[in-house]
Amino acid sequence: MSAQNITVIGLQWGDEGKGKIVDLLARNCRYVVRYCGGANAGHTVTVAGERYPLHLIPSGILHKGVHNIVANGVAFDPVIALKEIDTLRERGVTINAENLSISSSANVVMPYHKLADRLSEQSLGSGKIGTTALGIGPCYSDKAVRTLAIRVADLLAPETLKEKIARIVEIKSKIFKSVFGYDEPIDAEGIWWEYCDYGKRLSEMITDTGAILRSAWQKGERICFEGGQGSMLDIDHGTFPYVTSSSVTACGVPAGAGVPPKAVGRVIGVIKAYTSRVGAGPFPTEQDNQIGQYLREHGKEYGTTTGRPRRCGWFDAVAVKYAADLSCVDELALTLLDVLGGLETIKICTEYRFDDDKAVQHLSIPMRMPSAKCVYEELPGWDERIEDVRSFSDLPANARAYVQRIEELIGKPVGLISIGPQREQVIKHNTGLDDIVV
Ligand code: GDP
Ligand code: IMO
Ligand code: MG
Numbered sequence: 154m155s156a157q158n159i160t161v162i163g164l165q166w167g168d169e170g171k172g173k174i175v176d177l178l179a180r181n182c183r184y185v186v187r188y189c190g191g192a193n194a195g196h197t198v199t200v201a202g203e204r205y206p207l208h209l210i211p212s213g214i215l216h217k218g219v220h221n222i223v224a225n226g227v228a229f230d231p232v233i234a235l236k237e238i239d240t241l242r243e244r245g246v247t248i249n250a251e252n253l254s255i256s257s258s259a260n261v262v263m264p265y266h267k268l269a270d271r272l273s274e275q276s277l278g279s280g281k282i283g284t285t286a287l288g289i290g291p292c293y294s295d296k297a298v299r300t301l302a303i304r305v306a307d308l309l310a311p312e313t314l315k316e317k318i319a320r321i322v323e324i325k326s327k328i329f330k331s332v333f334g335y336d337e338p339i340d341a342e343g344i345w346w347e348y349c350d351y352g353k354r355l356s357e358m359i360t361d362t363g364a365i366l367r368s369a370w371q372k373g374e375r376i377c378f379e380g381g382q383g384s385m386l387d388i389d390h391g392t393f394p395y396v397t398s399s400s401v402t403a404c405g406v407p408a409g410a411g412v413p414p415k416a417v418g419r420v421i422g423v424i425k426a427y428t429s430r431v432g433a434g435p436f437p438t439e440q441d442n443q444i445g446q447y448l449r450e451h452g453k454e455y456g457t458t459t460g461r462p463r464r465c466g467w468f469d470a471v472a473v474k475y476a477a478d479l480s481c482v483d484e485l486a487l488t489l490l491d492v493l494g495g496l497e498t499i500k501i502c503t504e505y506r507f508d509d510d511k512a513v514q515h516l517s518i519p520m521r522m523p524s525a526k527c528v529y530e531e532l533p534g535w536d537e538r539i540e541d542v543r544s545f546s547d548l549p550a551n552a553r554a555y556v557q558r559i560e561e562l563i564g565k566p567v568g569l570i571s572i573g574p575q576r577e578q579v580i581k582h583n584t585g586l587d588d589i590v591v
Contacts, residue, residue, distance in 0.1 A: 156183075156375035158418025159589070160403045161486075163383030164476040166430035168456075168463065169423040170488030170571055172196025175212035175379045177569070177579060178421075181589045183374040184220050184366065185213025188409030189399040190381030191228030191262060191292070193285040195457025199574040205241070206457050209234045210253065211379050214246060222362045223255045226399060226409020228292040229305055230262035231351035255355060256362040256411075257306035263318075264344055265325045266291040272333040282395055283432025285458050293388075293398035295321075305359055308352030311345075318345045363411025370416045375589075378406045378417070384476035385519060392519040395434025403480035419585060421568065422482035424473055426490045426555070429463040431456050435522035438466035438502045452492040467500040467529065470562040475518040477563050484568035484585060487556060491572045496534040499555060503562060504528040532558060540573045545582045556582070 159178055163169040176198040179185050187194075192208040199205070200215055209230065213219035223229060234255070238248050266288030273291075274281040284290060295301040301321050307314045322341040329335040352359075369376060382401040385391045390402060400409060407414045427448050430436045439445065441464070448454065448465035455462055477485070493499055505525035507513050513521045535549035542548055548556075548570075560567050560583070568584030581590060 156373055158370070158376045158378070158416055159586070160378040160380070160406055160417050160420045160480075162380035162401065162403055162420065162422060162480055164422040164424050164473050164482070164485075165383045165428050165469075166385045166436070167383040168195070168429055168431070169383060169425050170486070171380060171423050172198050172207060172212040173488065173571060173574065173576070174421065174423050174486045174569065175377060176200070176215060176576060178377055178586065178589055179213035179216045179219050180591070181375065182213065182219060182377040184222055184369055184376040185211040186222040186224050186362075186366065186376060186378050186410050187211045187381065188224045188226045188378055189401045189405045190397060191289050192230045192233040192287050193289045193397060193458060194381035196379070197457055197574065198576075200576050202575070203244070204574070205244075208237055208458060210237050210241065210248075213377065213379075214241065214248065214252070219252065220365075221253045222366065222410075223253075223259060224362050224366070224410040225256040225258040226405065227256070227259045228262050228289050228399070229255065229259040230287065231308070231348070231355060233287075235351060235354060250357040253358050254360050254362050254365065255305055255358045257304065257359050258363075259305045260292055260296045261303040261305055261308065261348070262288045262292045263303060263348075265322065265339055266295070268329070268335075269325070272329060272335055276333055281433060283434075287458075290398045303348075308348055309356055309359060311349050311352075314349065314352075315345050318348070366410055366412050366416075370412060376412075376416065376418070378410060380405075384479060385472060390479055390517070390519070392434045392522060395432065402476070403482075419484070420480050420482045421484055421486050421586075422473075422477050422480065422565070423486045423488060424559075425468075425488055426493050427452070427468050428466045428472075429454050431459070431461050431463050435519075436464055436466060437472070437505065437522050437525045437527050438469045439464055440466045447496070448492060451495070452489055467502055468559070469502045469527075470559070471502060471505050471518060472522075474563050477565055482565055484566050484583065485559070485563060486569040486571065487559065487567045488571040490552065490556070490570055491538075491540050493534060493555070494539060495536060498531045499534050500529040500531055501558065501562065502527040503530050530558075540578060542572060543580060545570070545580055548580070
């Protein structure tokens with residue numbers, strides 16, 4: 154029988170702890186695949202007290218025998234990828250063409266994409282999105298334009314690359330000057346040299362990753378698809394325009410990895426026990442007060458990629474239910490439950506209310522958020538330390554009740570409960586992954 158594939162996605166605004174969950178599951182997977190986003194992702198894996206922040210390299214990289222794939226749907230930044238590879242190698246992690254492949258059809262983040270990201274954000278002033286400034290949006294927008302895109306395969310064809318960069322830089326320079334008044338010269342020749350060199354350094358790893366994955370699937374080898382960002386940041390289904398620029402839900406897996414929709418497998422929706430968000434945009438349960446401060450300090454809620462303090466608030470069951478339904482999640486992985494310890498009461502938003510119901514009837518949940526007023530349910534907190542607990546029955550009664558209430562509200566079982574950043578800090582609960590999480 155074929156091994157069941159797994160798709161791990163975030164159901165909030167990112168940073169739900171996807172990296173930790175993927176690392177946990179990766180041991181029994183043959184492939185771990187990034188299919189969306191780019192270096193805007195910051196996935197943390199912590200093993201034996203060592204913290205590994207990963208941006209482009211999939212979170213299966215610490216396991217021997219796992220083939221990590223950066224698939225076609227990723228906005229691939231060779232500068233950041235090579236830096237990450239070097240840093241991991243310095244820390245003793247083996248990385249070679251046997252355990253890391255990069256799609257030849259992924260789109261490349263170029264220096265002028267990062268410049269465009271910064272110029273655009275600056276020009277928006279207080280209306281800015283609050284992007285990671287890593288050129289993600291401009292890279293995907295050039296992908297959509299098609300004639301302005303550079304793909305990873307181009308890095309291996311110097312002559313074509315030279316012609317493309319020269320033509321694109323000429324166009325970009327005109328746009329930057331007329332739109333943003335930016336008239337510093339952009340060195341097309343310098344960029345060409347630099348990116349040819351990246352192509353040489355990565356050449357062994359560049360391949361048709363879709364073909365590898367389809368063949369693996371047919372052979373029944375288990376694949377884990379690793380989502381970036383979170384469902385509420387999805388380009389189509391999130392809090393537009395305060396979103397990222399790719400399809401980050403389970404719906405993005407087939408297109409972003411080059412596999413048939415049936416290959417998605419069991420979908421694990423990762424949720425924090427509360428909510429965080431980096432950057433601008435609606436956040437109905439935000440607590441811009443002492444509660445938010447408490448969550449930020451206890452949860453160390455500072456961006457893995459940018460170091461920015463994350464906005465924090467209560468768990469939003471309305472948003473999570475929407476995201477869980479969107480990707481037809483099979484089970485939830487609840488993370489950072491330990492962070493709630495010490496609070497007298499914990500709130501969950503169970504419903505949105507509006508001053509004028511008629512005015513929002515035609516809008517999706519994310520589009521309703523700016524005018525939503527949260528209805529909260531209060532649950533009693535707990536003071537006990539839960540970081541060393543390894544079975545559900547050993548959790549304080551109030552922590553168990555909190556988990557059970559989330560299961561009821563979302564209508565999905567909580568399979569795994571994470572109670573600390575370390576790999577072993579996990580409780581198996583109502584999971585269908587018994588044979589995978591050991
Ligand atoms: P990702 O982007 O979804 O992979 O999440 P991030 O790595 O950006 O953010 C999650 C942060 O929480 C990281 O620093 C993790 O090491 C940490 N973390 C993950 N699970 C837990 C947990 O259960 N408890 C605590 N205290 N920290 C956790
Ligand atoms: P992981 O995978 C949290 C946010 C940015 C910004 C918006 C658009 O670690 O969960 P972009 O640079 O993508 O154009 O920024 O999306 N954002 C994230 N927030 N976690 C992430 O990734 C994010 N990736 C993008 O903060 O609000
Ligand atoms: Mg992150």
